[in-house]
Amino acid sequence: xxxxxxxxxxxxxxxxxxxxxxxxxxxxxxxxxxxxxxxxxxxxxxxxxxxxxxxxxxxxxxxxxxxxxxxxxxxxxxxxxxxxxxxxxxxxxxxxxxxxxxxxxxxxxxxxxxxxxxxxxxxxxxxxxxxxxxxxxxxxxxxxxxxxxxxxxxxxxxxxxxxxxxxxxxxxxxxxxxxxxxxxxxxxxxxxxxxxxxxxxxxxxxxxxxxxxxxxxxxxxxxxxxxxxxxxxxxxxxxxxxxxxxxxxxxxxxxxxxxxxxxxxxxxxxxxxxxxxxxxxxxxxxxxxxxxxxxxxxxxxxxxxxxxxxxxxxxxxxxxxxxxxxxxxxxxxxxxxxxxxxxxxxxxxxxxxxxxxxxxxxxxxxxxxxxxxxxxxxxxx
Numbered sequence: 549x550x551x552x553x554x555x556x557x558x559x560x561x562x563x564x565x566x567x568x569x570x571x572x573x574x575x576x577x578x579x580x581x582x583x584x585x586x587x588x589x590x591x592x593x594x595x596x597x598x599x600x601x602x603x604x605x606x607x608x609x610x611x612x613x614x615x616x617x618x619x620x621x622x623x624x625x626x627x628x629x630x631x632x633x634x635x636x637x638x639x640x641x642x643x644x645x646x647x648x649x650x651x652x653x654x655x656x657x658x659x660x661x662x663x664x665x666x667x668x669x670x671x672x673x674x675x676x677x678x679x680x681x682x683x684x685x686x687x688x689x690x691x692x693x694x695x696x697x698x699x700x701x702x703x704x705x706x707x708x709x710x711x712x713x714x715x716x717x718x719x720x721x722x723x724x725x726x727x728x729x730x731x732x733x734x735x736x737x738x739x740x741x742x743x744x745x746x747x748x749x750x751x752x753x754x755x756x757x758x759x760x761x762x763x764x765x766x767x768x769x770x771x772x773x774x775x776x777x778x779x780x781x782x783x784x785x786x787x788x789x790x791x792x793x794x795x796x797x798x799x800x801x802x803x804x805x806x807x808x809x810x811x812x813x814x815x816x817x818x819x820x821x822x823x824x825x826x827x828x829x830x831x832x833x834x835x836x837x838x839x840x841x842x843x844x845x846x847x848x849x850x851x852x853x854x855x856x857x858x859x860x861x862x863x864x865x866x867x868x869x870x871x872x873x874x875x876x877x878x879x880x881x882x883x884x885x886x887x888x889x890x891x892x893x894x895x896x897x898x899x900x901x902x903x904x905x906x907x908x909x910x911x912x913x914x915x916x917x918x919x920x921x922x923x924x925x926x927x928x929x
Contacts, residue, residue: 595836596809597721598633601763601787601796602829603730606642606675606683607649612822617647618656620823625656627820633831634721635691637728637763637798641669642683650688657690666695666720672730673710687712687728687764693720701749704858704875705741708734713746713764715753722836724806725754729764731774739768743777745875751781751801752877752888758803758842765826767795780867781874782842782890786832787811798832803842803890806834843920845892847876849885851926853904859885859927863900863917867891873906892919902927 602624607617614620628636641649650669657665667690675685689695701713715727727750732739746762754760762783768774769792770785779785783799786808794813800806814820816828823829847861860873867889868874876887892898896919902910910927917923 595722596632596833597635597724597806597836598631598831598833599635599637599726599761599763599798600628600633600814600829600831601637601639601728601765601798602815603639603765603796603824603826604641604649604653605824605826606640606681606685607644607647608681608825611825614821614823617649618652621649621652621656622660623821624653624815624823624829625660627814627829628657629660630820631814631831635718635724635726636667636689637726637761638688638690639728639730639765640675640685641688642675642685644683650686654690661692663692665690665692667691668695668698668714668716670700670712670714672712687714687730689714689716689726689728691716691718691721691726693718695719699749699753701745703742703745705732705738705745707732707738711742713749715750722805723757723759725750725757725760727760727762727764729762729766731765731767733767736768736773739766740773740777743774744872747778747781747783748874748887748889749877751890752879752886755846755886755888756844758801758839758890759805760801761798761804762800763796763798763830763832765796769793769795770797782867784808786834787830790830791827794827794830796826796830798830800832800834801890803840804834805837805839807837809833809835842890843892843894845889845917845919846922847887847889847900847917848922848924849876849902849927850883850924851885852882853885853929855882857904858906860903860906861887861900862903863898864914865892865896865898868898868900873903875906892917894920904929 669688671686695716696719697717699715713729718724731742750760778799787798811832813828815823859876876885879886898917899914
C-alpha cells in the first residue's frame with residue numbers, strides 16, 4: 549500500500565487482451581452449467597490446491613532481514629515449496645535496469661520445487677519515479693503446470709496511479725481461473741468501483757465455469773465497500789478469519805467446485821522470514837468437491853454504444869440495485885456485451901435498466917428480467 553509519483557495519466561478504458569504485454573512466461577475448458585460432478589470428483593483421494601496472494605513491495609528490502617532480492621525471493625520460494633503452494637497471485641512485482649523480480653522468483657521457484665512455473669507479468673505503472681528505487685511495477689500470476697488465456701482489465705475507474713487486473717486459466721491445475729488484483733490506495737470510492745468491475749469481469753469471462761479465484765491487494769479490509777463488492781457478487785472470502793487489518797484477500801466464487809479447507813498467513817516473520825511490508829502472504833487451501841448447482845442469469849446486448857463508452861446494469865433486487873451499476877463486458881467489440889449474475893433464483897421476475905457509462909439511463913420503461921434465463925435487450929440512450 550504505497551503512494552508513488554505518477555508519470556502516466558489514467559486510461560479510461562477497459563480491455564480484454566490475449567497476449568498483450570508480450571512475455572516469455574507462459575482456452576479454458578468450461579465445466580457444464582449447473583451442479584455436475586467431473587471424473588476427479590467420482591473417486592480417489594481428496595484433491596487440494598493452495599493459492600497465495602502476496603504483495604512483494606517492489607524491489608525494496610525495508611523491514612526484512614535480507615540484504616539482496618535474490619535471497620528474499622529464495623525465501624519466498626522455499627516457503628512455497630514447504631507449504632505445497634501451487635499458484636501465486638502477485639502484486640508490486642518490479643524490475644529496473646539492475647534487477648527483475650519476476651525472473652528472480654521464477655528461478656528460485658524452479659530450484660526450490662524442482663518444477664517449472666509458468667504465468668505472466670504485466671506492467672501497471674512506474675513506481676518511485678525520480679528516486680534510486682525507480683522501477684517498472686507490475687502484477688503477475690505464477691503457477692505449477694500450464695497457464696493459458698491471459699485476460700487483462702484496465703479499470704475504467706482510476707485515481708492516482710493506473711490500476712489493472714490480470715486473469716489466467718491454470719490449465720495445469722484443473723482449469724481454475726485465477727485473477728490477481730491491486731486496487732486503488734488513496735480513493736475509497738474509486739477502489740469500490742474497481743471491485744465492482746473485478747467481480748463481474750471474472751464471472752462473465754469464466755462463464756459457464758465458476759471455478760474462479762480473485763486474489764490480491766484490495767487496499768481495504770473486511771466490511772469495506774471494495775470487499776463487499778466481491779461478496780455481493782457471490783464470492784466467498786477464503787482468507788476470512790486472519791488479521792482484521794489485512795488488506796490482502798483470496799475470494800472464491802460460491803459456485804466453484806472447490807471448498808475452503810484452511811487458510812493462513814505466512815512469510816510474516818513467524819514460521820518464515822518477513823519478505824514484504826504487508827502482514828505476509830495470504831494462503832488459502834481449497835479441496836475439490838462436486839460443483840454446487842448455481843443458477844446463471846445472463847444479460848446480453850448487441851449494440852455499438854460508441855468508442856470508449858461502457859454499459860452498466862442496475863435493477864430493483866439484489867444483486868442489482870438502483871444506486872450502483874455492475875459493468876458489462878464487451879466480449880466481442882464493438883457490438884456484443886454480456887453480464888452474468890448468479891444471485892437470482894430460477895424464474896424469479898425483476899426489473900432492470902442499462903446505463904451508458906453508469907450515468908446515462910436507457911430511454912423508456914424498465915426492462916423485465918427472469919432469473920436463470922438469457923435476458924437480451926436493445927437499450928436506446
